[in-house]
Amino acid sequence: MSINLDTIVSLAKRRGFVYQSSEIYGGLNGCWDYGSMGVELLNNIKNEWWKSMTYREDIEGIDASILMHPKVWEASGHVENFTDPMVDCKECKARFRADQIEESMCGNPAYKGRKASKCQEEGKFTEPRQFNLMFKTFLGSVEDSTSIVYLRPETAQGIFVNYLNIMNSSRQKLPFGIAQIGKAFRNEINTKNFLYRTREFEQMEMQYFVKPNEDMKWFESWEEERMKWFIELGLKKEKLRIVPHPMDKLAHYAKAAVDIEYEFPFGWGEIEGIHNRTDFDLSQHQKYSGKSLEYFDDETKEKFIPYIIETSAGASRSFMTFLIDGYYEEIVRGEKRSVLKFHPKLAPMKAAVFPLVNRDGMQDIAWNITEDLRKSFRIFYDDKGAVGRRYRRQDEIGTPFCVTVDSQTLQDQTATIRDRDSMEQIRISMDSIKKYLAEKLF
Ligand code: GAP
Numbered sequence: 001m002s003i004n005l006d007t008i009v010s011l012a013k014r015r016g017f018v019y020q021s022s023e024i025y026g027g028l029n030g031c032w033d034y035g036s037m038g039v040e041l042l043n044n045i046k047n048e049w050w051k052s053m054t055y056r057e058d059i060e061g062i063d064a065s066i067l068m069h070p071k072v073w074e075a076s077g078h079v080e081n082f083t084d085p086m087v088d089c090k091e092c093k094a095r096f097r098a099d100q101i102e103e104s105m106c107g108n109p110a111y112k113g114r115k116a117s118k119c120q121e122e123g124k125f126t127e128p129r130q131f132n133l134m135f136k137t138f139l140g141s142v143e144d145s146t147s148i149v150y151l152r153p154e155t156a157q158g159i160f161v162n163y164l165n166i167m168n169s170s171r172q173k174l175p176f177g178i179a180q181i182g183k184a185f186r187n188e189i190n191t192k193n194f195l196y197r198t199r200e201f202e203q204m205e206m207q208y209f210v211k212p213n214e215d216m217k218w219f220e221s222w223e224e225e226r227m228k229w230f231i232e233l234g235l236k237k238e239k240l241r242i243v244p245h246p247m248d249k250l251a252h253y254a255k256a257a258v259d260i261e262y263e264f265p266f267g268w269g270e271i272e273g274i275h276n277r278t279d280f281d282l283s284q285h286q287k288y289s290g291k292s293l294e295y296f297d298d299e300t301k302e303k304f305i306p307y308i309i310e311t312s313a314g315a316s317r318s319f320m321t322f323l324i325d326g327y328y329e330e331i332v333r334g335e336k337r338s339v340l341k342f343h344p345k346l347a348p349m350k351a352a353v354f355p356l357v358n359r360d361g362m363q364d365i366a367w368n369i370t371e372d373l374r375k376s377f378r379i380f381y382d383d384k385g386a387v388g389r390r391y392r393r394q395d396e397i398g399t400p401f402c403v404t405v406d407s408q409t410l411q412d413q414t415a416t417i418r419d420r421d422s423m424e425q426i427r428i429s430m431d432s433i434k435k436y437l438a439e440k441l442f
Contacts, residue, residue: 001329005265008324009194011338015397017041017323018195030191030199032316037397040348040378042202042319045233046181048345049204049313052229059177059206060170064158066183067149072157073134075288076281077252082153083130086189089116091124097189098128104190133186135199151185156310158182159207160281163306164293167209174295174306175218177208181315193266195320202315209306211297212279216256218309219276223258226272226311230260230318234343235325239263243270253280260313262321271321272313279305322346326398332423340398341421344441349399350377351437354390356406358383365430366405369415373403373434377441395420400441403433 012018016035020027034042054061073079085098094107096116104116111119119125135151138144152158159178166178181204191197210218223242231237245257255278259270282305286293294303326340344350353370355362363383370381380399382390387404394402402418408427409415415433416425428436 003265003324003327005194005324008265008320008327011327011340011396012038012194012323030188030197032195032198037348038319041322041342041346042315044346044348045318045322046202046204046315048233049229049315050179050181053177053179053204053206058172058175059179059208060166060172062159062162062166062178062180063182064155064162064180066152066185067137067139068152068157068161070149071288072161072285073150075284076157076160077284078134078150078153079132081252082134083132084189085128086131087120087125087128089119089124090126091119095189096125100190101125131187131189133188135185135187152183153186154184154312155180155182155203155205156207156281156312159205160285160308161289163207163209163282164291167295174297175208175210175214177206179204179206181205193264193269195316196264196266196269198316201317203312204315204318205310205312207277208309208311209295210309212304212307215276215278215307215309219256219274222309222311223274226274226313227260230271230321233322233346234341235262235321239325241268243268251275253277262325264321264324271317272311275310275312277308277310279307281308282306337392337395339395339420342398342400344400347398347400348378349380349394349397350441351401351403352380352382352390352394352399353403354381354387354405355383356387356404360407360410362405362407362409365409366403369403369405369430369433373437376434377437391418391423401437 015037017038019033019035021031021033022028053059086095087098088095089107092108096104101116101120106114106116106119134153136148138147139149140147159180181202183200184203185200188197188199191199208218208222227242230240239262241261243259243261250257254275256276258274260272261268262271282293293305295306296303322342326342328339328341330337351373353366355366367381370379373379391402400420404416413430414427415430416427418425
């Protein structure tokens with residue numbers, strides 16, 4: 001089934017997953033808000049990542065501040081290198097990435113549907129200029145060059161500068177990792193494809209500190225582990241691939257790198273990068289801070305700067321990937337059924353509870369079941385409209401199970417449970433609903 005991105009964007013808005021930021025003012029380009037279903041899905045993704053990373057011996061968590069000392073960004077190379085070449089159209093003032101003109105459209109409404117390359121041929125563009133993608137702001141009340149700070153463009157640097165703190169306080173030894181989830185900001189020139197490239201987004205990054213001669217072993221192991229994570233949470237295997245970066249295209253800090261890519265409706269795109277960053281980051285921070293970041297190996301009595309293997313996923317981009325991958329349409333009894341087939345661990349609502357009809361005390365029973373289940377799960381209660389319509393509403397937000405109280409419930413204290421994917425119903429005793437859901441959901 002081929003999926004149109006517009007279908008996903010419209011479903012996301014209609015069912016409370018994602019809205020354009022500041023929509024009533026016409027929107028803010030490259031920024032999005034997560035609605036009531038969206039924030040649950042996003043939290044579930046982040047939670048699964050956090051559990052997979054930190055519920056183990058060798059990885060510690062951290063939550064570093066977004067604003068950091070300006071020297072961090074000099075040491076990391078972002079002040080100098082985190083740039084895109086940009087050109088401006090002298091006529092309509094639209095701005096393009098010089099290396100993406102072929103894929104861009106002219107910004108002038110008068111030339112609707114025209115390719116930007118045509119405007120370039122006609123000499124309408126300025127010469128390319130380097131444009132730094134970091135957002136600048138000022139710390140404190142004085143707005144001058146001494147008070148400039150940046151909104152972090154990646155979460156990784158908060159980990160590097162805390163490597164000693166974490167190692168000393170947690171008494172970890174190599175190899176060990178530090179994991180972080182947090183917002184990052186990039187003043188992207190071209191924001192496009194919904195949540196794929198935005199100006200404010202969230203990252204889930206883990207830096208794994210290793211002995212220099214063990215770097216490639218850990219690089220390969222993390223590549224495998226991260227691919228497995230996406231597949232275990234339900235992404236279709238055939239829509240995923242690993243793409244190594246060619247040696248001549250590696251980032252300035254990397255010795256080896258791969259991208260995990262997903263086949264989106266607009267083509268293949270990166271959802272996570274895995275890098276062997278060598279000792280570049282810690283060496284740079286040692287140099288710029290003047291503080292020794294060397295590791296002392298008790299066994300060999302050697303001192304060295306650890307190598308770092310980085311796994312860097314976008315939480316927002318993963319969100320969009322799970323939304324697209326889960327979307328499914330079919331015709332059932334002459335009517336379209338749209339379903340989000342999320343893995344139960346990711347589904348925003350774990351179950352919905354309905355009284356079949358609003359009489360004979362069915363509402364009270366359904367409400368009591370809801371209250372009881374809510375002690376453990378996120379549950380939706382619905383007593384409005386035909387039950388078939390209620391099922392469809394839950395399918396559309398990806399609720400794995402619907403519990404219905406009917407006239408038989410009044411006689412034998414059983415209820416039906418309908419499975420989202422097979423649409424099959426079974427009947428179980430009301431007492432065992434919680435246990436049934438717990439087994440199926442986690
Ligand atoms: N610390 C390494 C780093 O930041 P990156 O490839 O620039 O590497 C890692 O970013 C991940 O962050 C990407 O795979 C993507 O999922 C996400 N990401 C990067 N820029 C983004 C943007 N403008 N909008 C949404 N997600 C983005």
